[in-house]
Amino acid sequence: MSVSPTILLITLAVGVPLMLLALGVLYHAYLFSQQPMETLEQHVDSLATESAEELLFALQEAVDEMQEQLATQREALAGMLSEKPQPAFATVAPLSLDHHFELVEDRPTAAGEFVPRAxxxxxxxxxxxxxxxxxxxxxxxxxxxxxxxxxxxxxxxxxxxxxxxxxxx
Structure with missing residues (x-):
């Protein structure tokens, strides 16, 4: 009985990768079986922290930090909505009424200084x-x-x- 070369090639093209896949699965199963298995209790103990007090302290610090951030944000929002005069960014000395530069002692003339907003x-x-x-x-x-x-x-x-x-x- 003669088998056509096409059928033989198709059989090899499909069969060889499947056989290699099966060998790979068996090899990985063998590797996993060689590793020592720990009990569930040992696994849980290894995941647990050494001290619950350290965890509680870290949690309390995180909560305190978040509360400080919220307080800062509340103060900033209250400051934005308040009617208080806000500082303006001054770049030059103010002009006098006759449009000449005058140094005013209560206002800074350097760039980057803050003055009350007019x-x-x-x-x-x-x-x-x-x-x-x-x-x-x-x-x-x-x-x-x-x-x-x-x-x-x-x-x-x-x-x-x-x-x-x-x-x-």
Whole structure:
């Protein structure tokens, strides 16, 4: 009985990789069987920490650190929403009324120094000192949140929070 060469090649092409795969599986099973098996109790003991007090101390430190971060974030948010004057970045000495440079002792002239922010003309023209009322007036004029933030020199999130608080009250 004669077998065609095509069938013989197909049989070899399929059979040889399957046989190699089976040999690989058997080899890995042999390797795993040679490793010493530890009991479940030994495995759990090896995974457990040496001291529960160390773990508790590390957890307490992490909680304290997160609480400090939350307190810092709350203070920063309260500072952004407060009505306190915020420092402005000064780059040159202020101009006098006759447009000549004068050194003013209470304001620094070096770049990078902070000085109290002067009232903005547009803010003074609005008359309201409350930031929420200024935001409400600008919103009534049809300005977007981004335009309001640019106009009042505050952050976009501050505008959104103030508008949300204004709607609630």
């Amino acid at each position: 009232d903005n003309d547009s803010m003074a023209a609005r008359g309201g000192s409350d930031i929420r009322s200024q935001i409400a007036e600008l919103a009534d004029e049809g300005l977007s949140d981004r335009a309001i933030a640019r106009e009042l020199h505050i952050g976009l999130e501050e505008v959104r929070i103030a508008r949300m608080l204004g709607r609630q009250s």
